[in-house]
Amino acid sequence: MTIRLIRGAAVAAAMVSGVAACSAPSGGSGGGESAYSVVIGVASEPDTLSPLLGYGKDGNSKIFDGLLARDADLKLRPALAKALPEVGDDGLTYTYTLRDGVEFSDGRPLTASDVVFTYETVLDEKTNNTARSELDAIKAVRADGDDKVAFTLKYPYAPFAGRTVLPIVPEHVAGDQDPNTGSFNTKPIGTGPYVLSAWSRGEKLTFKANPRYWGGAPKVKTVTMAIIEDDDVRATRLRSGDLDGAILPPNLAATYKNDSDESDSGKKTYVAKSYDFRAVTLPTENEVTGDRAIRQALDVAVDRQAMADKILDGAGRPAYGPLPIDDPWFTKDTERGQDLDKAKQILDRAGWKTGVDGVRAKDGQRATFVLRYPSGDKVREDHALAYASDAKKAGIDVKAESATWEVIEPRMKDDAVLAGGGSTGDPDFGLYTLLNSSLAGDGFNNMGRYDNPAVDKALDTGRRNQDEATRRAAYDMVQRELVKDPGYTFLTHIDHVYVLADRWRGLTTQLEPHEHGFASGPGWNIEDWQPKQ
Structure with a gap:
């Protein structure tokens, strides 16, 4: 998908009233042809299919x-x-x-x-x-x-x-x-196991098995991605049988059970651990979020564990930076819990005084800013509201507002955004585009225009060396610097939860990056699925 790493699964697609006309699974949940086709509900569609x-x-x-x-x-x-x-x-x-x-x-x-x-x-x-x-x-x-x-x-x-x-x-x-x-x-042409056969913008993409595929023609012959932006609508269509599968927020996926005797319409859930974080961008050019004391206070004012427990229903964990706590490159002693007293002390020392309305101010500037999140994304909405609630306890007024990405994009320079990101494979993959100042304001790279010379130097050291000890020291420094000078408030790392009809064998999941859709979750190896007999 286009490299809008902080955006969501891809570029958000507007809901279209005709989306319900998307091809429904043939034959219901039984065998026959239904095992050779699959309709999956996803939250968004790509801008382009060109690598x-x-x-x-x-x-x-x-x-x-x-x-x-x-x-x-x-x-x-x-x-x-x-x-x-x-x-x-x-x-x-x-x-x-x-x-x-x-x-x-x-x-x-x-x-x-x-x-x-x-x-x-x-x-x-x-x-x-x-x-x-x-x-x-x-x-x-x-x-x-x-x-x-x-x-x-x-x-x-x-x-x-x-x-x-x-x-x-x-x-x-x-x-x-x-x-x-x-x-x-x-209209892409590739060597992969599937070819695009149709694309109705905002509604669906349909793929057919590639008979020329060098790995052998897939058994699942047709795959349809139904574009359904709203989480609740996606869950409703899955329950009605209009979809064979969908990616769902943890609280909606929790209604499905894996026990075949208790399962809802013969569906199974699959959980993929991920590097996918949710974080609040703190634009350096905003008069409030550009103040380091505000950023430091917000970093310790938030209750990350409560977000993981309540918003994610346990399907995730607190995020203290771009790398998950179980990543081998994570700097172990950078974990930090909620400390409202410390947050207030930071703001007091920096001259942010509490007003009669409970909101702090400094030199006539009130400690208030807008936090935007994409419409229809319940998980981001819940994170944004929880973040605003925690910030208020420290005297910072965060106004959480929903909007389309078309509204959010032009305002990212000045407004905070409930963002997502994360890459697997190597720390360079996830950290460089997120933090390096050379990419500030470059599309969805470095959205908050973070600029820290020490971080830039460490990122270049990590990128340009093969010695593991040197690289480890560099990424350790980056993570420690993000505690002292946070450019984002990292909140949680989210497990990706998928629900699928139980009609195929060979379904597994991988450790996933932020980007996920048709080729993620159990679909990462869909060319190897075998219909159940």
């Missing part, structure tokens, strides 16, 4: 494949490449040999020139891909014949192989188009 603009950049796009992919345990495995890369020159060259016999869905063979074209187009500054910084280490990419690709790096970049899950597009199709406006954005 050149960021779609599927972290893998699992289902229309495309990368040189590498990740297995159930997130370990890298060969995909379009025959094997993991050969690494040489002290980490400055990565060479991949392509798998034999791979074809795009139009029947044309995959070649090394397609790989070169894909990476060079993404790196071209004229291409509107805000994830370009993720490939900053690449100096050059070249083809060696039809089946070998060599990357030369500017500096040793330890997690580079993880960046080569980037989906590969056909040069013979996309090469003749403007990557920003061409028809490839909505």
Whole structure:
């Protein structure tokens, strides 16, 4: 999906009255053809289906494949490449040999020139891909014949192989188009297990099994993504049988049980642990949130554990930064509980005095600001309201307001946003675009325009070194600096909960990033599902 990492599952789609006309599961919950098709309710749709603009950049796009992919345990495995890369020159060259016999869905063979074209187009500054910084280490990419690709790096970049899950597009199709406006954005051709057969904006996307797929044609022949922005509507349509499955907030998913004797219409729940955080952006250019004391006070005023327990119904955990507490790179002693006395002391020392209405002020400026959250997202709404309630106890007036993303986007420079983000694979993947000042205001990268020279230096150190001890010290420093100078108030890390009809075998989940949809949850390996007999 487009690289709006902080946005939601993707770019939020407006609800359309005709969405109920989406194809319903055929044959109900029984066997037969119903086991060979699936209709899944998702909260939003992508802006584009072109990897050149960021779609599927972290893998699992289902229309495309990368040189590498990740297995159930997130370990890298060969995909379009025959094997993991050969690494040489002290980490400055990565060479991949392509798998034999791979074809795009139009029947044309995959070649090394397609790989070169894909990476060079993404790196071209004229291409509107805000994830370009993720490939900053690449100096050059070249083809060696039809089946070998060599990357030369500017500096040793330890997690580079993880960046080569980037989906590969056909040069013979996309090469003749403007990557920003061409028809490839909505009519993609790839090597993946599925092909797009129809797309009704704001309503649904339908995918058909790719008979040319190098891994073998999937048993599930048709997959439909029903775009249903509102959580409650999605849950209602799932319960009515209009959907085979859906991603749901934990409190709505909790109504379904896995015990077949007690299950609702033969459905099962699947929980995927994730790096997906909810946080409040604190714009540095806002007169209130730009004050470090305000940000520090808010950081200790919030009750993260209560949010995880009550809002997420236990399907998540407190967030003290971008990395979850069980991540091996998490700095263990940065956990912090609610401390309202400390919050008040911070504000007192900084000159924020309590007024007669209970709201603090300093030099004539009241401690008040707007916090926007996307309409229809109940989990973000509940986080926003809880955050405002906690802030009020410290004397800070937070006005939580719902809005569409079309309203929120132009105001992100000045207004706080109940945001989401998080990437798996390596700390560089999730931290650099979120915090580096060079990306301040770059779309949904660094939304709050956080600017901390010490953090910038540490992020560059972590990115440009292969020595694990050096990298660990750098990311440790970043996390400690976020306690002293918070650019966000991190609240929770959310488990992704999916409910699906119990008609297939082979369903599992992965540890997930923020982005999730058709190719996430149990759908990460939908090409391997087997209908129950």
